Amino acid sequence: MPSHPSHPPRQGPDALASSFAASYAGVVAFIAVVTEGSFARAGDRLGIGRSAVSRSVQKLEEQLDARLFFRTTRSTTLTREGELFYENCHPGVERIVQALEEMRELREGPPQGRLRVASTVGFGRKVVAPLLRGFQRKYPEVAIDLLLDDAATEFTAGHVDVAFRNGRLEDSQIVARQLFPMQLLVCASPAYRATHGLPRSVEELAEHRCINLRHASGRVCEWEFKVGGRPRKFSPQAMTSFNDAELVLQAVLDGQGLAQLPGYQIFDLVQGGALVPCLAQYAPDDRGHYICYLSRRHLPSRVRVFIDYMTAHTRTLNVQSLTTFSAAPR
CATH class of the missing domain: 1.10.10.10 (Winged helix-like DNA-binding domain superfamily/Winged helix DNA-binding domain)
Incomplete structure (x- = not known):
């Protein structure tokens, strides 16, 4: 055969x-x-x-x-x-696990599970953390890990579900919703103003004591302005710098000098007279505070409701400082 x-x-x-x-x-x-x-x-x-x-x-x-x-x-x-x-x-x-989790949550009822949330330190303390209690009252089955770090968020490596970012976003892989504009304002204490006065132009900053914020990378944060409709950066020769925004704020409150600070951090202090703003007419207007995540598709319900809740509640906060602050020093 x-x-x-x-x-x-x-x-x-x-x-x-x-x-x-x-x-x-x-x-x-x-x-x-x-x-x-x-x-x-x-x-x-x-x-x-x-x-x-x-x-x-x-x-x-x-x-x-x-x-x-x-x-x-x-x-x-x-x-x-x-x-x-x-x-x-x-x-x-x-992708398979994410889809299965979403289907299970839709079938079994209210959002549940653990949510990892990242934020810059200052924004996390002042804005995000105070809103978590209300969120967890509404969604008691969702556990939250809030991670505060001024370094760039690593979504995948850090297993982060949602992140809050400041400034300008250039990463096209990230879905971002702007919560409200990021307002930057130069401030001093009343005691500093009484002794040294306040600058009336960006050029006059060179005549004042300035306090700098240093990024996690070690680079000093430049001050940003908009003069004559054009962006302008200023790098003060500061006698003091910190890598913590709260220490920068405290140095300003202590009368050590001027600093450019975000509106959400100082609004109540300006309203109460503990800080005096200046150069508001030169504040930049092309930055923002964002809530960010990696994909619109297959979002677990716990992520979706968190994004919706934080978007709605952060936009109601009274931190829109430049509509209230005086544009020129007195």
């Missing part, structure tokens, strides 16, 4: 389904271990035991014929093969 080339037996639909189920469970367990840093915490995250996570990962390693983790009693780290596999499968799994 003539010979025919041999072919491996074709898998039936049951075998294919079984293989897919094992692979999917293994990938989900694998992603959870990488994200949480241990098999035990991955089990807590997935609502299953540590041994179940370990078995799923072992089956996946057998299917891939590759070792994905180095495991000791104290640590769990990725092998090189594990790093490559994570880079390839993580985006797809994240």
